[in-house]
Amino acid sequence: MADNFVLLNDKDIERIIKRISHEIIERNRGSENLVFIGIHKRGVPLAERIAANIAEMENKVIKTGKLDISFYRDDTIKRLKPAVAITDIPFNIDNTNVILVDDVLFTGRTIRSALNALMDFGRPGSIQLVVLIDRGHRELPVRADYVGKNIPTALNESIEVRLYETDKKDMVTINVKR
Amino acid sequence: MLSVKNIIDTENLTVADVNLIMENTATFSEVLSRDFKKVPALRGKTVLNMFFESSTRTKNSFEIAAxxxxADTVNFSASGSSLNKGESIIDTVKTLQSMIVDLAIIRHSDSGAIxxxxxxxxxxxxxxxxGKHQHPTQALLDLFTIGESFAEFKNLKVAIVGDILNSRVARSNICLFKKMGMDVTLVSAPMLMPVNMDCFNVKIASCIDDVIEETDVLYMLRMQFERQEKKYYPSIREYNSFFSLDKKRFMKMKEKSIIMHPGPVNRGIEISEEVMENEDEFIERIKINRQVTNGLAVRMALIYLLLASDQLEKEYVH
Known part of the structure; x- marks a missing residue:
């Protein structure tokens, strides 16, 4: 088997985003009170795409924000890195239904950090989680409400998500580290 | 990562270091604009604040930044410490270091002490x-403040006015501003200038009126009466006529130009009461309070980056 295997191409990703957009509207009975927050870096374009879909379907403006969680990681001290991503949540999240978006769900630690960070911004009415890929191996009790694709993986495999906005093309591959 | 382990002066910072610090400052500036202004990035770290010389803004700024x-902070002030019992500075610092702190912020009245x-x-x-040597965090916060008003640093015309001789802010700023490609002019009287001016490699003017019309950034220095062992200037009136910013001079400046001062301002000496109390549309161009706010963000960035570099090094060693 090749070292790199394409899991999703651009068409697949487009269909997934459409499907998830519909699921979100279905579950929330419309888009009332919904705000979208993407986790840096690839959660941000995903959140924007879903929000744009929903804005079109519902014919109204949907708020989106960006969240950088580097200061909230439980391993910050071990993995301090210069922060350059800027958090930008230009609205009050109190009592809103936040749709939190990330590309890959793995150990659950990123989501834990993101939840803590969000709580510092206010008190949302609810938080729902969207991920493009769920690769398993959870270390914390976290689950996603909307999943693009479940991919059972081994620990020596890595999932690489590329999106047009950040990487000039839409593609998800699974890579084996030798 | 930063190329230096300590921030002692602006001379040893590379342009890449400066850019990294500016990027991180922007990130922390966003954190400071939130309703909840705190992040848990350095939880469990302890920062030691040692001020052997008096300070309001720098000391509090560092403490709030940490x-x-x-991070937790420990404050040391020289008065009331064992320095009075004859303990040397090095022994004092080592004693406090033994209490397992992760970073020290130090001010001292002697040049080179840090x-x-x-x-x-x-x-x-x-x-x-x-002392009269360096105040690098002031220079970096000034640079960030300038960056908020202008698209790029290169070729900006900066005039640094006043007591160059006694000013550590001037020494840090001249070096940093030139490093970033700015066009620096010093405006001062011979007795308020250091003896060997060639080493700065900058232009010199003897009256603020010579530069006021073309300056983008007018940087007023404080008259440092506490460091002036003798009287360097005949009278405040004479100082005013050559070096002070009053309303008349202010009106001659470019539309987009800004006024800076490291504080505390001696009102009526460097800047007139009239300009300081300016309530009209020009108030936006006086950046003195903005400098203080940006000081917090710059200091957060520096503490964060230094502890980050420190950590990486440890990882490579083991």
Whole structure:
């Protein structure tokens, strides 16, 4: 088997985003009170795409924000890195239904950090989680409400998500580290 | 990562270091604009604040910066310490270091003292001002403030006005501003200038009126009466006529130009009461309070980056 295997191409990703957009509207009975927050870096374009879909379907403006969680990681001290991503949540999240978006769900630690960070911004009415890929191996009790694709993986495999906005093309591959 | 382990002066920072610090400052500036202004990035770290010389803004700024990063702070002040019992500075610093702190912020009235202390201890040190030598965090916060008003640093015309001789802010700023490609002019009287001016390699003017019309950034220095062993200037009236910013001069400046001052301002000496109390549309161009706010963000960035570099090094060693 090749070292790199394409899991999703651009068409697949487009269909997934459409499907998830519909699921979100279905579950929330419309888009009332919904705000979208993407986790840096690839959660941000995903959140924007879903929000744009929903804005079109519902014919109204949907708020989106960006969240950088580097200061909230439980391993910050071990993995301090210069922060350059800027958090930008230009609205009050109190009592809103936040749709939190990330590309890959793995150990659950990123989501834990993101939840803590969000709580510092206010008190949302609810938080729902969207991920493009769920690769398993959870270390914390976290689950996603909307999943693009479940991919059972081994620990020596890595999932690489590329999106047009950040990487000039839409593609998800699974890579084996030798 | 930063190329330096300590922030002692602006001379040893590379342009890449400066850019990294500016990027991180922007990130922390966003954190400071939130309703909840604290992040837990440095939880469990302890920052030591040692001020052997008086300070309001720098000391409090560093303390708030460390706290907003989630670190604990310990404050040391020279009066009331064992220095009075004859303990040397190095012994005092080592004693406090033994209490397991992760970073020290030090101000001292002797030029070069911080460099000496940092060579004797093994934690990162930030110079919060040493004598007439350097005040690097002031220079970096000034640079960030300038960056908020202008698209690029290159070829900006900066005039630094006043007591160059006694000013550590001037020394830090001249070096940093030139490093970033700015066009620096010093405006001062011969007795308020250091003897060997060639080493700065900058233009010199003897009256503020010579530069006021073309300046983008007018940087007023404080008359440092506490450091002036003798009287360097005949009278305040004479100083005013050559070097002070009053309303008339202010009106001659470019539309987009800005006014800066490291504080505390001696009203009526460097800047007239009339300009300071300016309530009209021009108030936006006076950046003195903005400098203080940006000081917090710059100091957060420096503490964060220094502890980050420190950590990486440890990882490589083991």
């Amino acid at each position: 706290k907003r990063l989630g 460099n000496y202390i940092s060579s004797k201890i093994n934690i990162p040190v930030i110079n919060a001002g040493d």
